[in-house]
Amino acid sequence: MNENNIAVRLFFSKTGRAKYISALDLITCFQRAIRRTDIPIWHTQGFNPHTYVNVNLPLSLGSEGINESMDIKLTEQIDFDAVRDMLNAVLPPDIRIIRVALPVKKHTEIEKSVYSVNIVCDYDKFEEFMKLPSVEVEKKTKKGITTLDIKPFTEIKDYERGHFTLIMPSGCDFTLNPSLFFDAFEKFSGEETERLDIVRTGILCKDGTQFE
Amino acid sequence: MLKEKLDKILLKVQKPSRYIGGEVNAVVKDKSKVDIRFAFCFPDTYDIGMSHLGIKILYSLKNSIPNYWCERVFMPLPDMEEQMRKNDIPLYGLESLDPIKDFEFIGFTLQYELCYTNILSMLDLAGVPVYSKDRKDLFPIVMGGGPCVCNAEPIADFFDLFVLGEGEEVNLKMMQLAEKFKKNGGTKQEYLEQAAQIEGIYVPSLYDISYNEDGTVKAITPKNGAPAKVKKQIIDDFDKVYTPDSFVVPYTQIVHDRSVVEVLRGCIRGCRFCQAGFIYRPFREKSKETIVNQVKSLTETTGYDEVSLSSLSTSDYSDIEGLLNDITEYTDKKGVNLSLPSLRIDKFSDEVVKKIKSVRRSGLTFAPEAGSQRLRDVINKNITEEAIFKSCKIAFEGGYSSVKLYFMLGLPTETLDDIKAIKELADKIIDLYYNTEGRSKKAISISISLSTFIPKPFTPFEYEPQATEEQINERQKYLLDIIGSKGRRRIDVSWSHYDTTILEAVLARGDRKLSAVIYEAWKNGCKLDGWNEYFKPEIWDAAFEKFGIDKAFYANRKREYDEIAPWEHMDMLFDRSFLVRENIKAHEEKTTANCREKCAGCGINKCLGRACFKYE
Numbered sequence: 170m171n172e173n174n175i176a177v178r179l180f181f182s183k184t185g186r187a188k189y190i191s192a193l194d195l196i197t198c199f200q201r202a203i204r205r206t207d208i209p210i211w212h213t214q215g216f217n218p219h220t221y222v223n224v225n226l227p228l229s230l231g232s233e234g235i236n237e238s239m240d241i242k243l244t245e246q247i248d249f250d251a252v253r254d255m256l257n258a259v260l261p262p263d264i265r266i267i268r269v270a271l272p273v274k275k276h277t278e279i280e281k282s283v284y285s286v287n288i289v290c291d292y293d294k295f296e297e298f299m300k301l302p303s304v305e306v307e308k309k310t311k312k313g314i315t316t317l318d319i320k321p322f323t324e325i326k327d328y329e330r331g332h333f334t335l336i337m338p339s340g341c342d343f344t345l346n347p348s349l350f351f352d353a354f355e356k357f358s359g360e361e362t363e364r365l366d367i368v369r370t371g372i373l374c375k376d377g378t379q380f381e
Numbered sequence: 382m383l384k385e386k387l388d389k390i391l392l393k394v395q396k397p398s399r400y401i402g403g404e405v406n407a408v409v410k411d412k413s414k415v416d417i418r419f420a421f422c423f424p425d426t427y428d429i430g431m432s433h434l435g436i437k438i439l440y441s442l443k444n445s446i447p448n449y450w451c452e453r454v455f456m457p458l459p460d461m462e463e464q465m466r467k468n469d470i471p472l473y474g475l476e477s478l479d480p481i482k483d484f485e486f487i488g489f490t491l492q493y494e495l496c497y498t499n500i501l502s503m504l505d506l507a508g509v510p511v512y513s514k515d516r517k518d519l520f521p522i523v524m525g526g527g528p529c530v531c532n533a534e535p536i537a538d539f540f541d542l543f544v545l546g547e548g549e550e551v552n553l554k555m556m557q558l559a560e561k562f563k564k565n566g567g568t569k570q571e572y573l574e575q576a577a578q579i580e581g582i583y584v585p586s587l588y589d590i591s592y593n594e595d596g597t598v599k600a601i602t603p604k605n606g607a608p609a610k611v612k613k614q615i616i617d618d619f620d621k622v623y624t625p626d627s628f629v630v631p632y633t634q635i636v637h638d639r640s641v642v643e644v645l646r647g648c649i650r651g652c653r654f655c656q657a658g659f660i661y662r663p664f665r666e667k668s669k670e671t672i673v674n675q676v677k678s679l680t681e682t683t684g685y686d687e688v689s690l691s692s693l694s695t696s697d698y699s700d701i702e703g704l705l706n707d708i709t710e711y712t713d714k715k716g717v718n719l720s721l722p723s724l725r726i727d728k729f730s731d732e733v734v735k736k737i738k739s740v741r742r743s744g745l746t747f748a749p750e751a752g753s754q755r756l757r758d759v760i761n762k763n764i765t766e767e768a769i770f771k772s773c774k775i776a777f778e779g780g781y782s783s784v785k786l787y788f789m790l791g792l793p794t795e796t797l798d799d800i801k802a803i804k805e806l807a808d809k810i811i812d813l814y815y816n817t818e819g820r821s822k823k824a825i826s827i828s829i830s831l832s833t834f835i836p837k838p839f840t841p842f843e844y845e846p847q848a849t850e851e852q853i854n855e856r857q858k859y860l861l862d863i864i865g866s867k868g869r870r871r872i873d874v875s876w877s878h879y880d881t882t883i884l885e886a887v888l889a890r891g892d893r894k895l896s897a898v899i900y901e902a903w904k905n906g907c908k909l910d911g912w913n914e915y916f917k918p919e920i921w922d923a924a925f926e927k928f929g930i931d932k933a934f935y936a937n938r939k940r941e942y943d944e945i946a947p948w949e950h951m952d953m954l955f956d957r958s959f960l961v962r963e964n965i966k967a968h969e970e971k972t973t974a975n976c977r978e979k980c981a982g983c984g985i986n987k988c989l990g991r992a993c994f995k996y997e
Binding site: 185186187189190191194195197198200201202203204205212218219230231259260261262263364 | 633
């Protein structure tokens, strides 16, 4: 890799219709968007060079995110606001670059995700569910399906009748998809949840600070 | 707007991004400023429909008119359809997420016969009656376009009107008339009668069809001023034909995930089995400059890293080498891959071959269609063994070790000797491989793909019977026997199912009596007939039986030259007598030169008012 490359972090939101774009398709989407601009982008070297982009922490299908990030490399210095504007001009309407900055943290420092949740359901049942001492779920691993109690890893804050903050692990070594929690609730209540909106609002590092 | 309802179901279906729109370059307009809304329906899945060039052209064209809004609609797969029905979500446009039953037009592109039940599914899912006679209001007008319109009789009862030929101009006229009706009022019947006066528009309800006792057509009688013949529309100045400068770029991977530039329309070859080779006449091409500019603008607006040239036979572009030079000058610089499906590499210099990356990547494919030169003469397929060998040699020297060959079984006059020649051709290619210096060290692999010949309207073979299931089975078995189990280690053979081919054959040359059968089959659960996993032949058979219709009458019967075809009122601008002449020549095993060499006298030049080519 050329030493003169500039690693740059794009912070973006992925909302509305874009929440149905899978993590893999999101990469293709960014690669194509960059190709529609004149941004001096670094390409991977080798037999089949391609536009380099790296998602720091994939967002699960169906969740929105307002503080997502992706890394690219520039081959020459250009104004970061110009990068933001050029990309916003060619990205789909529901993906917006919020800011472009030099990376502060490494993605290996990521430990948890913070979600803002809005659930429409039988609230009495949900509150009962939240008080359970343990929440056993089946989790697919390389070794097969295992049972896991996710309760110790699930933190709920600022609960107010269906609206709350949910913090769950999402690091390199250990990740829990928030849907595990809500699937377990559906199983517990025995009925389909009327409505569920999950928005990832932030990503926390091991030292407790925001990933930036 | 159905967004909220959709949010409830989309995580329960496979690949939800294809059901929600919002892609780059999708056109979203302010509803209050729109007069005519058009639902452009592709009666197959998103992945297939989004790969189709025609929909991209007409989508952009319609949306280029400020007060018209065209949206895309595709056939949902069963998991999505089930969720939609369970949650009362009618079929919607991907741009607005509004139900299409409230649009002025619901338009289908008719690319192949096996999508007919999908049309009924989509209309029903939209909440619109499937029979034209049951839709009493002026709007929505259900229309169809595309190649199958050359014989749309089997689905005539479901449509209000069809557009015959190239839709670029006539579509707009049809929408302008609707705009007038929307402003001034009028009934559906009045609209259809006036629309029938626009050249290229076919209103099936304005034609009475009577039948002879033997089931053949007796007469086709126009009424209420409809023209006796519906004239196919063509764009004469093809270099100036409307071409979109951007494509909707999907999120999810689709079948052809790249930009596509059409380089020419029509075909000079005149292969006698090929419907496209006749119905897309005359041959017209774009200039090099236009094509290169379109490659550039599409690359820039889509961000695709691959561009493909499209036509029936790109090798026949008059200055193909110059064109490829000009394009690669740009694509190499941009790091864009140029892909050329079905290009004949024997015509090019090594230098050009090297430039075409995809030729190296996508393997070596030939479509000799028939094994023997005799049968290739019958079908007027102008590929010779020498040309195949020459291309193979170039490719083998370049490190290739696999070859794919396409053949048809059941061609007119075919005998077991012709089948034997398929095996012999494969053997010769194997010998050539092992005698090529500098070949790869891998063992050669040859794959032979056998499809069943389906006679299509507006070809010289429209009079021919399709081979029966017994005949096809016999020929397949014979080929497998002579290749032997040992031979099949090197030669892989695959073939199509007769069930689907006979259905396609029936629908291709069918008449209006089949509408009832299609309806019955759909009502009992048939849809996605082109997909093996969803095709239900026994339901189709029950539907044919219910109406006392014999498939063999449509598929396996020889027609006399003077029989009135169900599509007799369609004028494809060339002379029907030309098809008869070509049919006679086929049985005499005589070939016809390609159009650039010598005019075959099909009569299409009359519509141009000039010769198709400048002959020396």
